[in-house]
Amino acid sequence: MNIQVDIKCTPKQASNESLYLPIVAKQLKIDVSEITKSRILRKSIDARKRDIIINLRVDIATENSDFEIEKIKFEYNDVKNSEEVVIIGTGPAGLFAALRLIELGKKPVVYERGKPISERKIDIAKINRESIVDENSNYCFGEGGAGTFSDGKLYTRSKKRGSVTRILEILNNHGADDSILYEAHPHIGTNKLPRVIKSIRETILNAGGEVHFNSKLTDIIIENNKVTGVEINESEIKKCTKLILATGHSARDIYEMLYAKKVDLEAKSFAMGVRVEHPQKLIDSIQYTCDIRSEYLPAATYNLVQQIDGRGVYSFCMCPGGFIVPAATAPNQMVVNGMSPAKRDSEFANSGMVVEVKDDDLKEFKQYGVLAGMKYQEYFEQMAYNNGGAGMIAPAQRLSDFVKARISESLPKTSYHPGILTSPMHHWMPENITKRLQKGFKLFNNKMRGYLTNDAVIIGVESRTSSPVRIPRNKDNFEHITVKGLYPCGEGAGYAGGIVSAAIDGERVAEIIGAN
Ligand SMILES: Cc1cc2nc3c(=O)[nH]c(=O)nc-3n(C[C@H](O)[C@H](O)[C@H](O)COP(=O)(O)OP(=O)(O)OC[C@H]3O[C@@H](n4cnc5c(N)ncnc54)[C@H](O)[C@@H]3O)c2cc1C
CATH class of the missing domain: 3.30.70.2700 (Alpha-Beta Plaits)
Incomplete structure (x- = not known):
């Protein structure tokens, strides 16, 4: 023992x-x-x-006891000639659904609109250097989904410890560091994630599954309320009776397509705001009560939340020692997000700072029905684009200036590669968001003395915290509530909010399908 x-x-x-x-x-x-x-x-x-x-x-x-490391064993069957299940999307939901199906003896046939990681990296560089956004290959779309070029934070609010452990073990089996198995707040890092994702793809292929890149789902064929096939790239038809739809929260064309086909959708709550960036040294000194962080401590993080005038205002996806990145999925959008390398060793700390969106905000978008939230997101992103500079140059304001509603004469150094432009964000952002953020930053300064400073900058906008739409499914068999054979899955379906929860959802959906 x-x-x-x-x-x-x-x-x-x-x-x-x-x-x-x-x-x-x-x-x-x-x-x-x-x-x-x-x-x-x-x-x-x-x-x-x-x-x-x-x-x-x-x-x-x-000396007198055995030491056995109990690891979960994963057995991937040869599924080359097994019953096929079509999966759309290679984000965590799609990939983990594929792996679980293989364990259960089914063959995943995966379609991904984007490119494999090595090619996707080239498109990501083009966004940063030339402001060119490929609508199928960017920070959200492509192999590994939205989590590939991220911080790779692996913590989740999920209470299902067993499921979380499984996901971490699978990631570890595919090359993630052992530390993710014991750290209270594990993360992989953007420099290490691609290798892990590629290794998962190899497991799928070695087992006889299929992964098709540059293959965009353009239609779902539904007859008598049953899925009978999918249309890929507006040309190829693949027959199927079981379809896992794991397209993530940025696939707006999927929501539009389902809406046009009168497939039931629901509006879902979400939040929007800005990304705030501080010098990491400042966050370290506040959180560790020190002048300079000890070499034995990781870059400090924070987690802030407050109810303000009836709405939640909170920090989101905090990336210590990280970078702010342009996460748009189409031209004329300004969307920012954050990522960090494994060592979290950049000189900046960034975090989303967002406000819950409520019905009150959506009055002018009512004509879009359940897609009103999505249209509001689009509007917010376009406003940010119009108030930024050329291409991906993002609108920005020093933090204290924003709170005091005054224009910044200059801006501090930032990790955001395409560049930032001074902009009166307090003026053009919707009032429901601005006013609460202004109050929120003051209150957060009470919790973290020194947080509200002009050495920090806000960059616009953080709009994709979660999906504004849910694709509703039955609680018992996870099938869409009216379309048989359609299995909405992961964040885009409204059932996950991060890498681990999306992966867990992928596994759960696969288990239901595997059991039948
Ligand atoms: C920059 C950034 C940093 C992040 N950091 C973290 C973090 O540190 N920790 C964390 O937990 N979460 C993080 N997230 C969120 C996390 O990535 C998502 O919650 C998670 O990836 C959702 O998984 P998913 O599989 O449901 O969808 P996604 O990962 O969005 O994957 C959907 C996939 O479907 C594909 N697709 C879309 N439409 C089609 C179509 N029509 N045909 C074929 N394929 C299609 C897309 O290309 C994509 O690959 C981050 C997100 C971003 C953008």
């Missing part, structure tokens, strides 16, 4: 086995030489006091 021990130590001690094992041994009243093997099971930071503590749960084996 191996023994699990909880210890508290300094960041330096936690960084090295030879420093924390003596603490473990002392707690067990044994000599450190008796410990034959060890591994960390859990690691979290307690930064509430000036002396920062690291909580470690360590699994150890001693």
Whole structure:
């Protein structure tokens, strides 16, 4: 039997086995030489006091005990000649649905509008350098979906620990660091994600599944309320009776297509706002109560939330040591988001800061029915585009200037590569958003002294926090409420809000299909 021990130590001690094992041994009243093997099971930071503590749960084996690392085993069947299930989208939902189907003996046939990662990288560079947005290959579309060029944060509010562990183990099996298995707030990093995603694709192909890139779903063939096939690139028809639709929250053409076909959709709540960027040093000094962060501590994060005038105002997708990126999926849109490399070592800390959108905001978009929220998103993005500079140059304002409603004479350095342009964002953003953000930043400054500063900048706009539309499905069999054989899945369907929850949803949908 191996023994699990909880210890508290300094960041330096936690960084090295030879420093924390003596603490473990002392707690067990044994000599450190008796410990034959060890591994960390859990690691979290307690930064509430000036002396920062690291909580470690360590699994150890001693001379007289066995040490077995219990890993979940994944067995991918040969499904070359098995029953086919069509999946649209290679985001986490689509990829994890494919892997689970293979485990259950079904053959996934996956269609992706974008390109494989290596080619997608070239298009991403073009957005940053030349402001050219390819409508099928960008920060949201292409192999791996919206999560490939991201921070790769893997935490979720999901209470299903077993499912979360499975997803982390699968990512680890496909090349993600072991640390994602024990960190309280695991993340992979944008430089490491592509390798993991490519490895998942190889698993699918090796098992006999299919992955088709540059293959956009342009129609779903529905006869007598049943799916009978899909149209790809307006030409090829693929017959199918089971279709997992995992197209993500940015596939507006999918919502339009379903709406035109009178497939039931529902409006869903969402939030919009800006991205705020601080010097990472400042966030470190606030969160760790220090002048300079210890080399043994990661770039500090934060999580802020407040109810303001009846609506939630909150930080979203915080990226410590990261970059702000242009996440538009079509020309004439300005959308920003954030990503970080594994080391989170850029000099900037960025986060979305968003306000809940309510019916009140949608009055002028009522004619679009359930798509009103999506149209409001589009309008907000276009306003940002019109108030930015040429191409992807984004509108920006120093944070204190925004709160005080005054134009910034100059702007600080930013990680946003295409560049920023000073703009009176307090003036042109919708009042329901501006007023709450202004109040929110003041209140957040009470929680994090120094947060509200003119060394920080807001960049517009953060509009794609989640899908404004739900594609409703039955609770028991996950089929669309009226169209048989259609399985809405992941964030675009309104059933997930991040990499891990989308992956979990992909697995759940695959399990339902696999059981039949
Ligand atoms: C820059 C950025 C950073 C992010 N950072 C994080 C983070 O750190 N942690 C986190 O949890 N979440 C993060 N997110 C959100 C996360 O990426 C999404 O929640 C998640 O990817 C949703 O997974 P999904 O599979 O449901 O959809 P998506 O990942 O959006 O995948 C949908 C896929 O479907 C494809 N597709 C769309 N339409 C069609 C069509 N008509 N035909 C064929 N294919 C189609 C798309 O090309 C895409 O590959 C980030 C998002 C962005 C944009």
